[in-house]
Amino acid sequence: MNQNETSNKKPDQxxxxxxxxxxxxxxETDGHxxxxxxxxxxxxxxxxxxxxxxVTTVVTxxxxxxxxNFPLAMFIATIKALLVVMFFxxxxxxxxxxxxxxxxAFVFVAIFFGLVAPDIFFRGDVYVKKGxxxxxxxxxxxxxxxxxxxxxxxLVAKGKTIYATQCSTCHGVEGKGDxxxxxxxxxKPRNFTQDAGWKVGRKPSQVYATLKTGIPGxxxxxxxxxxxxxxxxxxxxxxxSLAAGAPEDTNEDLAKIGIxxxxxxxxxxxxxxSVEMAMERMTEAxxxxxxxxxxxxxxxxxxxxxxxxxxxxxxxxQQGSGGIRVKNLGVKPASWVVTRALNExxxxxxxxxxxxxxxxxxxxxxxxxMAQFSATDLRDIYxxxxxxx
Amino acid sequence: MANQPVTSAGHHHAHHFKSADHEFSAAKQGMWVFLVTExxxxxxxxxxxxxxxxxxxxxxxxxxxFLNVKLGLTNTIILLTSSLTMLMGVSSAxxxxxxxxxxxxxxxxxxxxxxxxVKYIEYSHKFHDGLLPGANFTNTDPLLMHPxxxxxxxxxxMMTGIHAFHVIVGMGLIAWIMKRTAxxxxxxxxxTPVELVGFYWHFVDLVWIYLFPLLYLVx
Numbered sequence: 001m002n003q004n005e006t007s008n009k010k011p012d013q014x015x016x017x018x019x020x021x022x023x024x025x026x027x028e029t030d031g032h033x034x035x036x037x038x039x040x041x042x043x044x045x046x047x048x049x050x051x052x053x054x055v056t057t058v059v060t061x062x063x064x065x066x067x068x069n070f071p072l073a074m075f076i077a078t079i080k081a082l083l084v085v086m087f088f089x090x091x092x093x094x095x096x097x098x099x100x101x102x103x104x105a106f107v108f109v110a111i112f113f114g115l116v117a118p119d120i121f122f123r124g125d126v127y128v129k130k131g132x133x134x135x136x137x138x139x140x141x142x143x144x145x146x147x148x149x150x151x152x153x154x155l156v157a158k159g160k161t162i163y164a165t166q167c168s169t170c171h172g173v174e175g176k177g178d179x180x181x182x183x184x185x186x187x188k189p190r191n192f193t194q195d196a197g198w199k200v201g202r203k204p205s206q207v208y209a210t211l212k213t214g215i216p217g218x219x220x221x222x223x224x225x226x227x228x229x230x231x232x233x234x235x236x237x238x239x240x241s242l243a244a245g246a247p248e249d250t251n252e253d254l255a256k257i258g259i260x261x262x263x264x265x266x267x268x269x270x271x272x273x274s275v276e277m278a279m280e281r282m283t284e285a286x287x288x289x290x291x292x293x294x295x296x297x298x299x300x301x302x303x304x305x306x307x308x309x310x311x312x313x314x315x316x317x318q319q320g321s322g323g324i325r326v327k328n329l330g331v332k333p334a335s336w337v338v339t340r341a342l343n344e345x346x347x348x349x350x351x352x353x354x355x356x357x358x359x360x361x362x363x364x365x366x367x368x369x370m371a372q373f374s375a376t377d378l379r380d381i382y383x384x385x386x387x388x389x
Numbered sequence: 390m391a392n393q394p395v396t397s398a399g400h401h402h403a404h405h406f407k408s409a410d411h412e413f414s415a416a417k418q419g420m421w422v423f424l425v426t427e428x429x430x431x432x433x434x435x436x437x438x439x440x441x442x443x444x445x446x447x448x449x450x451x452x453x454x455f456l457n458v459k460l461g462l463t464n465t466i467i468l469l470t471s472s473l474t475m476l477m478g479v480s481s482a483x484x485x486x487x488x489x490x491x492x493x494x495x496x497x498x499x500x501x502x503x504x505x506x507v508k509y510i511e512y513s514h515k516f517h518d519g520l521l522p523g524a525n526f527t528n529t530d531p532l533l534m535h536p537x538x539x540x541x542x543x544x545x546x547m548m549t550g551i552h553a554f555h556v557i558v559g560m561g562l563i564a565w566i567m568k569r570t571a572x573x574x575x576x577x578x579x580x581t582p583v584e585l586v587g588f589y590w591h592f593v594d595l596v597w598i599y600l601f602p603l604l605y606l607v608x
Contacts, residue, residue, distance in 0.1 A: 035413070037483045038476055047473040054465050054601075058458065061606035073602040080598045088476050088591045095414070098421045105425040109432035113439055120440050349537060350444045386447060 036093035046087045053080050123352050148233030149204045149249055149259065151240070159238025162231050165361075167239075175242045189221075192242040202246045205253040207236040212257075304384025307377055311370060316342060320385045342385055354382045400579040413581050420585045424592050427555075431596055434548050438603060441540055451532045452541035453607035455520055457511060461605035464507045465597065471500030472594040475563075479587040485577040487570050494567045497590065501560045508553050515542070522546050545604055552600060555593045562586045 057076040065072060086092040091099055148155070164173070172178040175192035182189050190197060200210045211232045215221040227235070240246040312320070320342030342348050347357035355378045361369035373381070383389070406412040442449045478493030514520075519527030522543035566586050569575065575583055 035410075035483065037480050040477065040480065043473060043476045043480070047469065050469045050472075051466065054462070054469065057602055057606065058462055061602070070607075073606055077599050077602050081595050084472065084591050084595050084598065088472055088594075089588055094417075098418055101418070101421045101425060102428075105428035105432070108429060109436065112432065113436045116436060116440060117443070121443055343534070346536075352444075 036090045038087060038090060042087060046083050049083055050080055053083075120352075148230065149208070149236075149254060151204070151237040155234045155237045156241050158231070159234035159236070162227070162235050163238050166227070167235070171239075175239060192239045195243055195245055202240060203249050203253055204233075204236050204240065205249045205257045205259070207239060208232055209257055211235060302380065302384060302389055303377070304380035304382070304389075307373070307381050308384050311373075312381070320348075348382075348385065351379065351382050354378065400574070400576075409578065416581050416585060417588075420588050424588065427592060431548075431551065434544065434551070435599070435603075438544050438548070441537075441544065442607075445535065445537050445540070448535035448537050449541055449607050451535065452538050453604065454532065455515075455518070455528075455530075456545070456605050457514070458605050460507050460511050461601050464504050465601045467500050467504045467507070468594045468597050471497045471504070472591050474500065475587050475590045479580070479584050482570065482575050482580045482583040483577060487573065487575060490575075490583070491567060491570050494563055494570065498560060498563045498567070501556055501563070504556055505553065508549070508556075515546075548600055548604065552593065552596055555596070559586075559590050559593050562589060 053076050057073055060072055060076075061069065063069070085102070091102065163171075163175075168179055170177075170179040170182055170189040171192065172182065172189070177189040177191035179189060190199070195202070198206075199215055200206045210221065211227065308320075345357075347353050347362070355375075357367065358370050358373065358378060358381075361367050400409070402409040402412040406415065474493045474496040478490045478497060481487070481490035481493060519525075519529075520542050521527070521539070522545075523539050526539035526542060528538075563586060566575075566583050569582065
């Protein structure tokens with residue numbers, strides 16, 4: 001082989017273009033061959049360009065260009081990549097076919113990203129839509145059902161699902177008044193599985209009123225203002241179904257809560273987010289909180305800071321640091337839950353999770369769903385909590 | 390056999406090709422197709438990177454400070470240099486100067502070793518500091534409080550690890566063509582393996598061109 005090698009120095013016809021041609025020439029014998037020899041001069045120039053661009057990208061990464069840093073870094077990287085592909089890999093002198101083949105890989109990676117990204121980045125907006133729907137219900141639109149005071153299997157089934165998220169924390173999964181939070185409560189939550197002890201009464205209208213206004217003097221039963229009228233009726237019929245022998249309403253009972261069964265006039269639902277009010281009532285307001293409200297929160301002028309102060313601050317503290325005691329009013333000795341620092345919660349892991357937690361609440365905790373925020377509001381609050389601005 | 394065109398020292402193109410050039414362009418196209426599969430493989434990781442960086446920009450920003458930019462830059466320059474020497478090696482082989490080709494291939498091989506040495510230094514620092522993927526993450530620096538921080542190091546090790554694996558494979562390929570060059574198997578008429586190993590090596594460089602700013606220079 002070695003002998004052949006030396007004797008073969010003389011270029012034959014097939015390789016004439018590759019060896020004799022000027023730098024950068026290509027030889028297309030019978031339309032298939034594509035030999036391109038990169039001249040050393042070109043190689044060195046390209047290499048110089050690559051080193052310059054590398055230095056540029058390192059230098060610019062130290063500048064604060066805001067959102068432009070990342071696109072700039074990717075732009076420089078892409079120029080470098082093109083230099084390598086075009087000159088080092090000589091794709092510039094290669095067939096169109098090979099260019100298309102190689103480019104197709106990037107097209108498919110882009111499709112992959114294009115299909116995944118919208119799902120990941122905009123999933124949180126689904127909760128915003130749910131929140132808006134909830135607001136519509138609370139404001140009355142679409143939330144009324146005809147003759148809600150009459151139990152139907154559908155209503156009981158619906159009530160069961162609402163019960164699991166809204167009531168079981170205190171009243172227990174089976175309605176025995178033995179939920180996780182029950183230990184801290186006095187008086188104890190109602191045991192729905194027995195006939196005795198229903199403070200306000202067991203008639204549909206009475207349970208309904210309890211859900212709507214809470215139990216006066218026993219703030220452990222808060223006002224479930226975020227529930228629509230239909231949801232409230234569903235809960236009424238579910239908890240009444242847990243034990244036999246629940247009494248029915250008379251027309252007078254219904255009249256007491258503003259319903260005229262003859263005319264089927266549904267109760268007017270005031271547009272309000274009463275859970276927030278309930279939380280305000282339940283929040284201990286010691287000197288600690290007062291002192292906080294006077295500090296830089298007053299200065300906080302960003303939209304996120306304002307929203308946070310009006311809706312979150314009372315329980316979560318100045319910067320979401322937690323440790324605020326939310327007390328159950330009317331309970332002696334005082335018992336309370338302590339809010340967790342927000343950065344320890346999973347809800348702060350992403351905008352999506354944050355939106356979900358705020359709008360739907362956190363099942364099994366005192367965090368109520370707050371549906372009144374727009375997507376922009378939520379982004380502002382999240383931004384405020386992440387950056388303090 | 391006698392009427393098959395002899396294009397180089399003892400290299401006959403396979404009988405199903407019209408000519409040596411035909412064979413060469415088919416081999417090259419095969420290489421491009423192979424590189425497409427490489428892009429698709431590493432592309433999955435780049436998409437994962439983009440998604441997670443989009444979800445946790447603050448975490449990426451904090452975690453990247455624990456990578457050593459100087460070492461990353463050193464490796465970038467080493468790889469770019471090795472790409473240049475690889476190119477010189479290939480063009481020398483194309484022109485028929487096998488001795489020069491061998492020298493440049495040897496420099497390329499040394500660059501690859503240099504790259505892996507720097508990588509080893511980087512990796513051992515990360516291991517020492519507990520900056521490891523997933524459950525193995527034990528670093529307690531207050532800057533790394535974000536619960537998803539181990540994810541950054543999962544991506545870091547996966548992306549640079551797959552890249553380093555390619556460097557090692559590339560070293561094997563360079564050693565292989567060096568051996569064949571030394572044996573005098575290549576000539577201006579036949580240098581397909583040299584050029585295609587060159588492609589592979591440039592591709593390894595290409596991936597690093599993106600990895601460096603994405604991992605080390607997060608804004």
